[in-house]
Amino acid sequence: MILLSLAFLVVLLPWASSSFNSFDEGSAPNELDRPTNCNCGGKLRASIDNSGPEVEVTCNISKGDSKCGKRWLRGKTRHKIARAIEEKSAHIYRAQRANKEMCPGDAEPPNLYSSPVLRKAKSEYISSQYLDKDPVKSIFLSKQTTGANIIQNIGLDPFYVHYWTSHQTSIYKKYCSKFTSCLYIDATGGVVRKIKKADGSKTGNIFLYHSIIRLPSGQFSVCQMLSEVHNTNAINYWLTEWTRSGAPIPKEVVTDASRALLSATIRAFTNCKSIGEYADSLWHKPSACYIRIDVAHFIKIYASLVKDLPRRVRVFYLGSIGQLILSKSLKEAEKILGSILLVSQCETEGYLPSGEPCKSEAAKYFLKEIITSSEEIDQAADSEFISENLPQDEDFTVNDGNSNIWCQWGEVIDKRVQTARAEIGDRENAHFFPALSKKLMNDLYYFPMWSCVVQNQFGYGRIPASSASVEGEFNKIKTHLLSGVTGSLRADVFVNRHVDYLSGRMKIIQSKMDNDDNAIEELSREHSSVTESVTNIYCTSATHASDAISVDREEIAVEASNSLCPACQNEDKPSGAHKCVVCLKQIHALDSCSIPYKGSGEGYGQKRICLECNNVGGTSVILASREEENWRGLAKSSNPRRAAKYLQKNNYNLNEQLTSDANRKLLVIKNGSNLALSPIVLGGRNVYVMKLTDIPVYFKNPLNDKEQYQLVGLVNYTPPPPKRRSSENQGIGHSTAYCLRGGYQWVEYDDLKKNERNKKSNVYVQPVLLVFVRNKI
Known part of the structure; x- marks a missing residue:
């Protein structure tokens, strides 16, 4: 009982x-x-x-036999449980509930739902969050609504999505104006599941491509892409579209050893079309962008090659390759390369019958010295199998096949090594490994990209180049952003999650950048060159003394431009007559705020560039990428420009709208006070329908802070139904007056009614006249 x-x-x-x-x-x-x-x-x-x-x-x-059966899982309980297991499996949820509610020996309670029921509830809940069942269509709908300025391009077959925010571009431009910009690009898989096509087949593996920059205040992504195609053209299109949106071309780019990534970055950021052409151009002079190969990816290739050798031999060769990567001049690289080729190809070492050491013995001793000591290689030292003078430009010709100038340079060194191989020492060479020399000769095709041999020509560059930043970002996404997710996500769900994650990261980075501006400027002035370890790869600049002075002057010019514009100092917003042709933000037609674009006219609509974009540079490249074929005028949209919303938050000056003599005949609120009050088409005519609560009751006089305008009434017009109109009977509609009593109660006066009527604030009206009175605060 x-x-x-x-x-x-x-x-x-x-x-x-x-x-x-x-x-x-x-x-x-x-x-x-x-x-x-x-x-x-x-x-x-x-x-x-x-x-x-x-x-x-x-x-x-x-009590009965304890075989009660299971309860129905429905209603609010179904929604609550489905939401609880969204980030976990049904199996784990059942185990947790059983541990909490059951004792050893108990029968399974009715409210412990089965795994199939839980999985079905979870699936229904997740599906209810989608804009559409088709992930591609869902992304398209998102682009038309919340992601209008985030999702840039969408591809159906093959599938791809380009997305980045204007906030990302803004921070990247600020970074470029203060540092020698370095971009880290890489791709990863396993975050997005394949998409099912209409014929039942599935797309290829979808990779996430990231472009990362790194600041002392943190690292963050500046543009992203999801794509099922991973060729050069697809990656090049993504990067080209990013620069076309106003992003400056970086000074340095670091990628892995992927030929597709290397070729795409070369096409997007330089005037070259292939890896060989770009490498050949670096023999003569530096390019606009320094393309690099990540040191960890490159070393891993040789670590796999020598993995079966004894440990001491592995360490010797990997250390020698590391010193070749760190070499900063052709003569230094020539000595190291010749020594590696000789040691790996010579079968004997030791001493000759005459008592003199073999050249292979001397080469091995030289490599051991530079590996074990931190001292620089003696540039004045000579070697019999390496030429004293560097090859001249006329000694080599550009080859678009599998060879280029750097390969021919290596062949000259290898010929001298073959002569030295004829010497026979008194013992076997334990480091004999000709496969390494063959691999190294092939990789000379990319030599200026995986070594630091042209770093002095550019005047900047990380030593060595490392893309650990982008690998760290991928780790954050898979470990934290996708924590609790079983398997991979739908493409649309991942894009939404990633954008929300990036939005929060951007705000944190922006806050740190604003707080550390003085420290960043001091850092960029003090450091003209930076040597960076593999594990410490903060983005800094390395320039000559004269270059450092010019950078400082550019930074001063940027700061001066923001402080010298009198309109910006007075918080006067631009009228919208002029926009920056690069970043498309509205600017003042003042030399302290913007400069005219070459070849443009004067007056209203003149093309101008804001000083920030002008100081970053690359304007001509960005504008050239925006050119398009306009056959018979059909390429450009013919839609008329929408009318301005005068009382919403925009870049139009309310002062000019209220006081200008030319605008006094205009109805200030003719088109409504916000975007929600745009006209709708009813019966073939535009009708302005709005709630009474949508109409602003107060707004201040911009000329006098002590004056404000207060809404006291309006005239509501109700048109006749279109079906009643004819040639004999033309309806004229009906008008009523609304008065606002006490600032909160609306009263309707109708000449067809005896008494006035109180109206709720959520009533829809079609105002043709608004009455405001001026009050003093």
């Missing part, structure tokens, strides 16, 4: 509502006339005692 309070009956016996049948509401007040039966054979009989101040219920329970 159980005695309990009536107020706790449902709480203590939650199973009674589902497993037991209901009782008769007409029962005696002191007793439930018939027992309540459970599916398992259990019975419940209760009696009520309400004679005292408290109501008591006495329950008699007889």
Whole structure:
């Protein structure tokens, strides 16, 4: 027998509502006339005692066979549980609930739902969050709504999505104006699942491409792409579209050893079309962008090659390759390369019969010295198998095949090595490994990209080049952003999550950049060159002394431009007549705020460039990428420009709209006070329909902070139904007056009615006249 309070009956016996049948509401007040039966054979009989101040219920329970069956999972409970298991599996959820509610030996309770039911509820809940069942269509709908300025391009077959925010571009431009910009580009898989096509087949593996920059305040992504195609053209299109949107071309780019990434970055950021052409151009002079190969990816190739050799031999060769990567001049690289080729190809070492050391012995000693000591290689030292003078330009010709100038340079060194191989020493060479020399000769095709041999020509560059930043960003996405996710995500879900994640990261980075501006400027002035370890790869600049002075002057010019514009200092917003042709933001037609674009006219609509974009540079490249074929004028949209919304937050000056003599005849709120009040087409005509709450009641006079305008009334016009109009009977509609009493109560006056009527604030009206009065604050 159980005695309990009536107020706790449902709480203590939650199973009674589902497993037991209901009782008769007409029962005696002191007793439930018939027992309540459970599916398992259990019975419940209760009696009520309400004679005292408290109501008591006495329950008699007889247990059944405990085979009650499962409850229905529906309604709010279904939604709540589905939401709880969104980030976990049904199996884990059942185990957690069983551990909490069951004791050893207990039967499975009715409210412990089966795995299929939980999985179905979870699937339904997740599907309800989608804009559409088709992920590609869902991304398209997102581009038309919340992601209008984020999702840039969408491809159906093959599938791809380009997305980045204007905030990312803004921070990147600020970074470029303060540092020698370095971009880290890489791709990863396993974050987005394949998309099912209409014919039942699936897309290829979808990779996430990231472009990362790194600041002392942190690292963040500046543009992203999801793509099922991973060739040069697809990656090049992504990067070209990014620069076309106004992003400056970086000074340095670091990628892995992927030929597709290398070729795409070369095409997007330089005037060359292939890796060989770009490498050949670096023999003569530096390019506009310094393309680099990540040191870790490159070293890993040789680590795999020598993995079966003894440990001491592996360490020797990997250390020698590392010194070749760090070489900063052709003569230094020539000595190291010749020594590696000789040691790896010569079968003997030691001493000659004359007692002199073999050239292979001297080369091995030289490599051991530079590996074990931090001292620089003696540039004045000579070697018999390496030429004293560097090859001249006329000694080599550009070859578009599998060879280029750098390969021919290596062949000259290898010929001298072959001569030295004829010497026979007194012992076997334990480091004999000709496969390494063959691989190294092939990789000379990319030599200026995986070494630092042309770093002095550029005047900047990381030593060595490392893309650890982008690898760290991928780790954050897979470890934190996708934590709790079983498998991969749909493309549309991942894009939405990633954009939200990036938005928060951008705000944090922006805050740190604003707080550390003085420290960043001081850092860029003090450091003209930076040597960077593999594990410490902060983005800094390395320039000559004269270059450092010019950079400082550019930074001063940027700061001066922001401080010298009198209109910006006075917080006067641009009227919209002039926009920067690069970043498209509205600017003042003042030399302290912007400069005219060459070849443009004068006056209204003159093409101008903001000083920030002008100081970053690359304007001509960005504008050239925006040129398009306009056959018979069909390429450009012919839609007329939408009317301005004068009272919403925009770049139009409210002062000019209210005080200009030319605009006094215009109805200030003719087109509504916000975007939601745009006209709709009813019966072939534009109708302005809005709620009374949407109309602004107050707004201040921009000329006098102590004056404001207050809404006191309006005229509402109701047009006649279109179907009643004919040549004989032209309807004219009907107008009523609305007055605002006490600042909150609307009253309607209708000449067809005897009395006025109070109106709620959510009533829709079609105002043709608004009446404001001027008040002093």
